[in-house]
Amino acid sequence: MNGIGHIGRHGREALIIKGVTLLLLLVLLSPIFMVVAMSLTAAATLQFPPPGLSLRWYEELVTLLAGPDAAMARLAESLLVSLEIAAAASLVCVLAGVPASYALVRLSFRGRDLIEELLGLPIVFPTVVLGVALLMLISQSGLDLGMGQIVVAHAIIGLPFMMRNCMASMRGIDPALQEAARTLGASGIRAFADIVLPLARQGIISGALLVFIISFNEFTLSYFLYTIDVFPLSIWLFQQSNTSFSPAIFAISTLTILITIGVILAVDLLAGRRR
Amino acid sequence: MPVPLPRLTINAEHARLPKQMTRAVMASNGEADVAMRVTARVRFAGLTPLLALAPAGVLIGLLGVCSLLILRLSFGERGAEWSSWSLDAYATLADRYYLVIVLDTLWLALLSAVITTIVAFPIALYMTRTPSPLMRRAVLISVMLPMVASLLVQSFGWMAILGPDGLLNQTVALMIGQERAVSLLFNRTGVLLGLVQTTIPLAVLPMVAALAAIPVELEEAASDLGASRLTAYRTIILPLAWPGIAAGAVLVFGFNTGAFAVPLLLGGLKVTTIAILISNEMGSSLNWPLGAALSVVLVALALGLQALNRLGVPRGRQA
Numbered sequence: 140m141n142g143i144g145h146i147g148r149h150g151r152e153a154l155i156i157k158g159v160t161l162l163l164l165l166v167l168l169s170p171i172f173m174v175v176a177m178s179l180t181a182a183a184t185l186q187f188p189p190p191g192l193s194l195r196w197y198e199e200l201v202t203l204l205a206g207p208d209a210a211m212a213r214l215a216e217s218l219l220v221s222l223e224i225a226a227a228a229s230l231v232c233v234l235a236g237v238p239a240s241y242a243l244v245r246l247s248f249r250g251r252d253l254i255e256e257l258l259g260l261p262i263v264f265p266t267v268v269l270g271v272a273l274l275m276l277i278s279q280s281g282l283d284l285g286m287g288q289i290v291v292a293h294a295i296i297g298l299p300f301m302m303r304n305c306m307a308s309m310r311g312i313d314p315a316l317q318e319a320a321r322t323l324g325a326s327g328i329r330a331f332a333d334i335v336l337p338l339a340r341q342g343i344i345s346g347a348l349l350v351f352i353i354s355f356n357e358f359t360l361s362y363f364l365y366t367i368d369v370f371p372l373s374i375w376l377f378q379q380s381n382t383s384f385s386p387a388i389f390a391i392s393t394l395t396i397l398i399t400i401g402v403i404l405a406v407d408l409l410a411g412r413r414r
Numbered sequence: 415m416p417v418p419l420p421r422l423t424i425n426a427e428h429a430r431l432p433k434q435m436t437r438a439v440m441a442s443n444g445e446a447d448v449a450m451r452v453t454a455r456v457r458f459a460g461l462t463p464l465l466a467l468a469p470a471g472v473l474i475g476l477l478g479v480c481s482l483l484i485l486r487l488s489f490g491e492r493g494a495e496w497s498s499w500s501l502d503a504y505a506t507l508a509d510r511y512y513l514v515i516v517l518d519t520l521w522l523a524l525l526s527a528v529i530t531t532i533v534a535f536p537i538a539l540y541m542t543r544t545p546s547p548l549m550r551r552a553v554l555i556s557v558m559l560p561m562v563a564s565l566l567v568q569s570f571g572w573m574a575i576l577g578p579d580g581l582l583n584q585t586v587a588l589m590i591g592q593e594r595a596v597s598l599l600f601n602r603t604g605v606l607l608g609l610v611q612t613t614i615p616l617a618v619l620p621m622v623a624a625l626a627a628i629p630v631e632l633e634e635a636a637s638d639l640g641a642s643r644l645t646a647y648r649t650i651i652l653p654l655a656w657p658g659i660a661a662g663a664v665l666v667f668g669f670n671t672g673a674f675a676v677p678l679l680l681g682g683l684k685v686t687t688i689a690i691l692i693s694n695e696m697g698s699s700l701n702w703p704l705g706a707a708l709s710v711v712l713v714a715l716a717l718g719l720q721a722l723n724r725l726g727v728p729r730g731r732q733a
Contacts, residue, residue: 168556173574257474265709267672268672271693271705276480295476376567395563399559411551
């Protein structure tokens, strides 16, 4: 079959591209597959292939989460802290990103392009420098922000992802709808709240979910900004990897992978509905 | 006798007129103060740009404050960082030890950019060509996952695969009978693997955007004129997709120049990048000005590359 629009899309060439792609994806995802496989081992050590499959490490995980154990204490606390930080960072990004996206998409003002460029900077800014500088700023000012310092750091790196999704869905709204609302007597705020927010809902939720998962899995900024009282899961895992290495670590790791996959699927479904 | 001006009314359509014109029309109708109010509403639509941008501005402003703080610190003297001015830190950077690490980081980032680009190409081709939307989305999710998932969790996975008694070495031992034959973990190869794996979406996404913009008719025309598929790739697909390919490569290079977590977790203290050096100088070595000067170098590199990407790739072509 070599008709219009089909050149290179069938036959040997397509097969080679598909095969190579699937092989590469297998390699790219192999560490994730491996973590899931190891968490299901029946053995008490990290041998591969596992001598048998079992859910014993998930049972172990439940006990660890329920009651404090000397070796793995604070697991439940760390998980909770990470979830709280991620939720707070998403909230900050929604509050900052939604009005800013609206301004960039709908309002005209001088320096619009420059501001859009500036708001995208956190993507390319080296994370280590941000972490070190924030640490320096906090220690020099003597402020104790508790969890706030990691929340702010995560909100900064999450903002461009929030704005990208938000702006994409706001661009799709017909400006005439808002003008019609205004003509019918709605105030500017009311037209924004009743027309723009509901129609941009999918972009806002996608953005918030992305910021949530980026924060939840983030390591570098947490590494510089964690304290004894604010001990996120990524730092807990880092410490465990340096000391004991029980298959229970793989069980909790699998848990974070499942959370990540769930969030990415949700973002993808929302984006799919927008298309 | 002056001709009476026709009475003009303002409707929603006029909201798109410049405010001066709207105001002039209303003023000509003797509705001066209504005109003021309407133009204010048209202009602000309830939110002034300044007010709407303020919260995001605070976050980005903090990034600016951090940059200035680091810049100031880099000109300080060790021990009296905030009260003195000196160029010592930058002079130290010219030291062979630091230069080697800077160049080594750039080399690793360059290698990772080249490999990531090559790996990304077939994936991007598949994504643009597959007729199944489900497969396209599945591949997109698979490509995003290594970047979004916890680096630490993935480093556990790499340890289980590449470690001394990991999957790879067991397989090799079965094949050639030699124990612990391959050593890919806790050295540069392991770090390179991690750098490629975690930045793959940065290369894939701009490439997909560029490839999707190439009309298939061009390939058909080439084929009708007797060109082989390889010639079509060489003379049509690669040149036309080049802006997207280059944009992705520059992104990966810039991202990996600042690599910290991957070399820390997969390099086993044997691979030192600029970012790890910064962390050491700011922490255990307590040489803040030097750490700050290295940070300035890193930020300058990142901003320079971003500018290069903006100049080289027209707006809107990036994913």
